[in-house]
Amino acid sequence: MPIALQRERFVSTMKEQAEIGGTADGGLHRLTLSDDDKEIRDWFMEQMTAADLSVRVDEFGNMFGRRAGTDPDAKPVLVGSHLDSQPYGGIYDGALGVIAALELIRTLNDNEIETEHPIEIVNWTNEEGSRFQPAMQGSGVWAGAHDLEEEYAKTDVDGTVFKDELERIGYKGDEPCEPPEEYEAYLELHVEQGPYLEENGKDVGVVTGIVGFTWGAITFYGEADHSGPTPMHYRQDALVAAADVITQIRRIPSTLGERTVGTTGYIDAKPNSINIIPEEVTFTWGFRDPSDDVIDEARRRVLEEAEWAAEREGLEWEYEDRMRAPAVEFAEGCVDAVQTAADELGYDSMQIFSGAGHDATHMHSICDTGMVFAVSENGKSHNESEYTSWDDCYAAASTLANAAVDLAGGAQ
Amino acid sequence: MPIALQRERFVSTMKEQAEIGGTADGGLHRLTLSDDDKEIRDWFMEQMTAADLSVRVDEFGNMFGRRAGTDPDAKPVLVGSHLDSQPYGGIYDGALGVIAALELIRTLNDNEIETEHPIEIVNWTNEEGSRFQPAMQGSGVWAGAHDLEEEYAKTDVDGTVFKDELERIGYKGDEPCEPPEEYEAYLELHVEQGPYLEENGKDVGVVTGIVGFTWGAITFYGEADHSGPTPMHYRQDALVAAADVITQIRRIPSTLGERTVGTTGYIDAKPNSINIIPEEVTFTWGFRDPSDDVIDEARRRVLEEAEWAAEREGLEWEYEDRMRAPAVEFAEGCVDAVQTAADELGYDSMQIFSGAGHDATHMHSICDTGMVFAVSENGKSHNESEYTSWDDCYAAASTLANAAVDLAGGAQ
Structure with a gap:
């Protein structure tokens, strides 16, 4: 009983x-x-x-x-x-x-x-x-x-x-x-x-x-410049590249698994002024899934997206793994x-x-x-x-x- | 002389x-x-x-x-x-x-x-x-x-x-x-x-x-939640919507004019924590052009993009015009x-x-x-x-x- x-x-x-x-x-x-x-x-x-x-x-x-x-x-x-x-x-x-x-x-x-x-x-x-x-x-x-x-x-x-x-x-x-x-x-x-x-x-x-998870941060390095007289094709805009990758972090889970989730919880832009092209932007990724293979694939894809976004905007970039829980x-x-x-x-x-x-x-x-x-x-x-x-x-x-x-x- | x-x-x-x-x-x-x-x-x-x-x-x-x-x-x-x-x-x-x-x-x-x-x-x-x-x-x-x-x-x-x-x-x-x-x-x-x-x-x-310009700010209101157990289809992620619009602010000028420029210089996310779905994100737009018609059209388009992005993520949103110089x-x-x-x-x-x-x-x-x-x-x-x-x-x-x-x- x-x-x-x-x-x-x-x-x-x-x-x-x-x-x-x-x-x-x-x-x-x-x-x-x-x-x-x-x-x-x-x-x-x-x-x-x-x-x-x-x-x-x-x-x-x-x-x-x-x-x-x-x-x-x-x-x-x-x-x-x-x-x-x-x-x-x-x-x-x-x-x-x-x-x-x-x-x-x-x-x-x-x-x-x-x-x-x-x-x-x-x-x-x-x-x-x-x-x-x-x-x-x-x-x-x-x-x-x-x-x-x-x-x-x-x-x-x-x-x-x-x-x-x-x-x-x-x-x-x-x-x-x-x-x-x-x-x-x-x-x-x-x-x-x-x-x-x-x-x-x-x-x-x-x-x-x-579920296991991967956490990390990506930083794009562009060039600060006046947002008025700088033509679009001269720009190296770190925030545009970050935005590109963030939309992909929303999308990647739907291509991987029913229980996969992906999140950007943190973003920091410098100099963060309405009138200046963003020079340096750091943001995070987080992916979780019951399968370690899926987690590793999500991380691989977000870094691939970052590489493409950096190339489009002509930026330097780096990433940092922050945590990987199996x-x-x-x-x-x-x-x-x-x-x-x-x-x-x-x-x-x-x-x-x-x-x-x-x-x-x-x-x-x-x-x-x-x-x-x-x-x-x-x-x-x-x-x-x-x-x-x-x-x-x-x-x-x-x-x-x-x-x-x-x-x-x-x-x- | x-x-x-x-x-x-x-x-x-x-x-x-x-x-x-x-x-x-x-x-x-x-x-x-x-x-x-x-x-x-x-x-x-x-x-x-x-x-x-x-x-x-x-x-x-x-x-x-x-x-x-x-x-x-x-x-x-x-x-x-x-x-x-x-x-x-x-x-x-x-x-x-x-x-x-x-x-x-x-x-x-x-x-x-x-x-x-x-x-x-x-x-x-x-x-x-x-x-x-x-x-x-x-x-x-x-x-x-x-x-x-x-x-x-x-x-x-x-x-x-x-x-x-x-x-x-x-x-x-x-x-x-x-x-x-x-x-x-x-x-x-x-x-x-x-x-x-x-x-x-x-x-x-x-x-x-x-050139004249339009400056303004958009705020999306989503819902803060744990980034792990919240399935993707439950999310109302204010940062994803902001990222969507920021990529459009990069794109809109190329559809409007040779001298049109568009910039997001400022972004602020709350609570801005790696492990929490962003609840509130404010970011700015800025467009400049020699033609007032083009400026007004750029502003109209960014607000339209914001409306669509808010609908996709299920968010409330508002905007504030900050400056309009002819x-x-x-x-x-x-x-x-x-x-x-x-x-x-x-x-x-x-x-x-x-x-x-x-x-x-x-x-x-x-x-x-x-x-x-x-x-x-x-x-x-x-x-x-x-x-x-x-x-x-x-x-x-x-x-x-x-x-x-x-x-x-x-x-x-």
Whole structure:
């Protein structure tokens, strides 16, 4: 029989966390290592302690709470997400996965259910990457993808150093930032942040993997000149070439795959004056797809387009690769556990690839990993208008809880 | 017989002025109403006094020096340009026209040549518009195109008020900023800032008018969303639409006229983050042509393109007209005087439309107006690499001088 979360307590806990760093418009402003982050961490520490968890904080601020299993040799199942938010994000992104993990522990306690494997819950430091880059920083250091000292030295726009802020809020713990032992599995619940579950009328998403992506920047170098007396055929206009490539970044995905997306999110033009031909323009590309071959092909095409655009305008140009995350396919065992849980709970589910990166991206290199998606209305996220109904939150949390118990050897 | 300027004195005076606000790379940093502007004004005042001119400074800082004519009822011929520069401009833009006017006066004095009409030379305040907008400000107020008090209240990027700076450098004069009487004609020598004279192997340009222009800005309103999980067909990407229109702004001129130019000089994207679909993008258009019909058609087409681009991306949009300067055709008498002077001096000339605005734009509404162009090597200007050979400077200055004397009733 599936275990049943207490819906009322779960919803009120979600509302309680949303008050810390809550905005007037119903969103969250809870930037990593801010005073609000300290407050939500203090609150989460209290909840873990109240749930009799054995708590650890590592030297990067990642917070763990473990509930022992019956078999002293069994590897723990890790469940969690993040409590930090975008500058003006929603109340579900990240927090839903942490609160669901906490509610799982409370439910096991209430019903005195034991599991063979320990179950550990986690709040990862700085998933969002808004204040300090990169995103998924805490899980990345923990999983060995980033160097601890390099990440300590990162600064925000005001020049504040990551490590200083971590110490200031009192969350530079004593544990090394690395797995203390082998793990059985990692499970994460997150809002979809896309429209597919809602579009297909589903209750919950069984995530089969995470799209990979390529990020980079192209700079065109033209020549600044007076926009009046300079004939068109004398011009070397860096912005025209950038515009050419940006329209292609909109077009390339439609030639590659159903799930391919491409975006220019950033552009900077110099000298940026109405009356001067733009001399230097930098802009970014970003492509995502479940297939690494498609991602590499999209990158190849955008660079080809840049070469052609530079030739047309007579420009010098260069590019910089900024990130290349491989596509991740989740372990069959984890996907099956999530699918089985959804089925047993009677939820209408679909298997889906995640279009965004999550802490699960890094955990994939440590142990078998899986994810549950909750419905995002209108696919909105990173925005105060992000919304998931309590029904959908509960469905996803219940699926997560049962899948976790399953992976931990079942309820005993 | 044409009057002959003293080449050596003319060149050394050009070099002397270039030392005030001169940059290490041989350009000028002589922003309007700066300490350097005060210094060049003090220097120019000395030169005018030394040339026995009757000097006036008006309440907007425009500086005039008059040499009497033989007929007390004859209207004066005004000759000049501006001594302020772009932040990193060349040593010819503006200054060449003022120094040529000064050298004309000195030559008349040296040779005791009298003219029927008075000849007045002028240094207009703030032609460049780099520090305080708009460009051609001093001549604009003088000609009644702008309101004095409104222009007094303008501020630079540091919030410094125009009127305060004018008083600080001691150039808020007592004369009203308006024509004290009717004028016979206005002549201005300026560097071409375009490549046509050099391309055609000419010594000097006989300017027949100034292109008109339309300036405006378009803003697209899309929706910010995560660039990963948002499918392409859900997107309302403001930057893609802007890019579409910018490529059209490059293309439209080629469908309209030989001299039509179109430029997007400015773009601003929000939130301008690699990982977020752009929500709001503002960018500018600028079109210039000798024909007002062509200018209006270019503006109509860019707005049509914006409408189509907005429809394709599902965006809201709006536009703002920022400026519409009609094309100016110079008076036949002035064009003839310049052409005749060039011919008599044996210079190979061509008639040409100015692609940039000049103080002559405003003077056109006050009296018959004409211009002389000096060759700009590679068409470069608003740039420290702006260059005109001394031969070309001298040819243009000599043409200006003889045309001015002609319009003033001839040498007596």
